[in-house]
Amino acid sequence: xxxxxxxxxxxxxxxxxxxxxxxxxxxxxxxxxxxxxxxxxxxxxxxxxxxxxxxxxxxxxxxxxxxxxxxxxxxxxxxxxxxxxxxxxxxxxxxxxxxxxxxxxxxxxxxxxxxxxxxxxxxxxxxxxxxxxxxxxxxxxxxxxxxxxxxxxxxxxxxxxxxxxxxxxxxxxxxxxxxxxxxxxxxxxxxxxxxxxxxxxxxxxxxxxxxxxxxxxxxxxxxxxxxxxxxx
Amino acid sequence: xxxxxxxxxxxxxxxxxxxxxxxxxxxxxxxxxxxxxxxxxxxxxxxxxxxxxxxxxxxxxxxxxxxxxxxxxxxxxxxxxxxxxxxxxxxxxxxxxxxxxxxxxxxxxxxxxxxxxxxxxxxxxxxxxxxxxxxxxxxxxxxxxxxxxxxxxxxxxxxxxxxxxxxxxxxxxxxxxxxxxxxxxxxxxxxxxxxxxxxxxxxxxxxxxxxxxxxxxxxxxxxxxxxxxxxxxxxxxxxxxxxxxxxxxxxxxxxxxxxxxxxxxxxxx
Numbered sequence: 001x002x003x004x005x006x007x008x009x010x011x012x013x014x015x016x017x018x019x020x021x022x023x024x025x026x027x028x029x030x031x032x033x034x035x036x037x038x039x040x041x042x043x044x045x046x047x048x049x050x051x052x053x054x055x056x057x058x059x060x061x062x063x064x065x066x067x068x069x070x071x072x073x074x075x076x077x078x079x080x081x082x083x084x085x086x087x088x089x090x091x092x093x094x095x096x097x098x099x100x101x102x103x104x105x106x107x108x109x110x111x112x113x114x115x116x117x118x119x120x121x122x123x124x125x126x127x128x129x130x131x132x133x134x135x136x137x138x139x140x141x142x143x144x145x146x147x148x149x150x151x152x153x154x155x156x157x158x159x160x161x162x163x164x165x166x167x168x169x170x171x172x173x174x175x176x177x178x179x180x181x182x183x184x185x186x187x188x189x190x191x192x193x194x195x196x197x198x199x200x201x202x203x204x205x206x207x208x209x210x211x212x213x214x215x216x217x218x219x220x221x222x223x224x225x226x227x228x229x230x231x232x
Numbered sequence: 233x234x235x236x237x238x239x240x241x242x243x244x245x246x247x248x249x250x251x252x253x254x255x256x257x258x259x260x261x262x263x264x265x266x267x268x269x270x271x272x273x274x275x276x277x278x279x280x281x282x283x284x285x286x287x288x289x290x291x292x293x294x295x296x297x298x299x300x301x302x303x304x305x306x307x308x309x310x311x312x313x314x315x316x317x318x319x320x321x322x323x324x325x326x327x328x329x330x331x332x333x334x335x336x337x338x339x340x341x342x343x344x345x346x347x348x349x350x351x352x353x354x355x356x357x358x359x360x361x362x363x364x365x366x367x368x369x370x371x372x373x374x375x376x377x378x379x380x381x382x383x384x385x386x387x388x389x390x391x392x393x394x395x396x397x398x399x400x401x402x403x404x405x406x407x408x409x410x411x412x413x414x415x416x417x418x419x420x421x422x423x424x425x426x427x428x429x430x431x432x433x434x435x436x437x438x439x440x441x442x443x444x445x446x447x448x449x450x451x452x453x454x455x456x457x458x459x460x461x462x463x464x465x466x467x468x469x470x471x472x473x474x475x476x477x478x479x480x481x482x483x484x485x486x487x488x489x490x491x492x493x494x495x496x497x498x499x500x501x
Contacts (some may be wrong), residue, residue: 232415
């Protein structure tokens, strides 16, 4: 199986703190991977490095064969945990913005999802509620036909009812052969959609398996195993 | 890609500037009308009619006051937009979107710089136009003559080097702000305050280096002239050329430093 993302001894230090400590990973094409770990385990740092928002201290990282940069940004669709929307555009203007910069952006798909979630494209971003803003961001990110989707806490800020819809949106809309990496600590909610899991602890990979392997070997759900491994 | 970035940058900033430009020109015209209105003419109102006198005074002072406030406001707004677009759109949460666009990071700096320059120049032109509007018609005819005088005095080369110097000073000023903000952003706390401190630091360094270089060049290049005026023009050109060169060197340094911080040291919150 070809891999879309590869890390080799990837490290990131902030001063003396090791946010990522020599991580070696390979994410195959066409899989949904859960990047799981408690707060401060290095999930966001790893995802930021993948998006060229941070420079690694040591080690190598390749996405689709490229180091993070313009080439990888063309094929990576990223949902940060922060709301990055400005307050002066309308939703429709933001859709044009994405279409202008990303050649893989599917406008019809975006409008389709907007109407399903009953979001008016003529609304100014400023007037949207926090939850709606997150939905708009997810719609934009999932409307790209990218090779790799990096979703940082995609369900953290929305209510449980909306979580199911969001997960459904993710599963339905990621293109074939594309990979999805979902970082979260809300495991029970997303467990059913995952193919693979990676456990991060103190900047190190302590487990990297398929969901089936975990269930067969430990006889536990991912959520139960997570609670056991990360017991305080 | 740079063209696309600029398109959105202009859109994002135009909503601040266009209303300002329209209102400043409106008040310039209003003031002009008040000046030339016969009712506003002193002789039209008898000195006994104190009520009309007061009203006239209030209207003309108020409209002049608003005009002056707008004139100052246009430059304050330009400065604020230069700072805010860099700080908020690139280094704030919007940066998550901007820096994951398939665009090189130096293009973001160039984009911000070009659009900031565009508005600075347009603001200057609008301010200039508004002043032209206010100048009494009979004095307007003197402007071409005054311009010809200046042209004559400095010569074409003098005008060219002055314009080049002005544009480079603008670039230098904007990039210095960007560098200061980027440096301030390297700290975890008090980013804006530290950005301001960085600006003062950078400003002191560049002033000192400029002064020193110009002093050295001036000493080396001094030649006595029989005609004092001719000598002044000669040395003025020499001074400007040196200053232009220093400004260019500093601008390049600031651009490289800002680019390096953004590419390698950036950590968005």
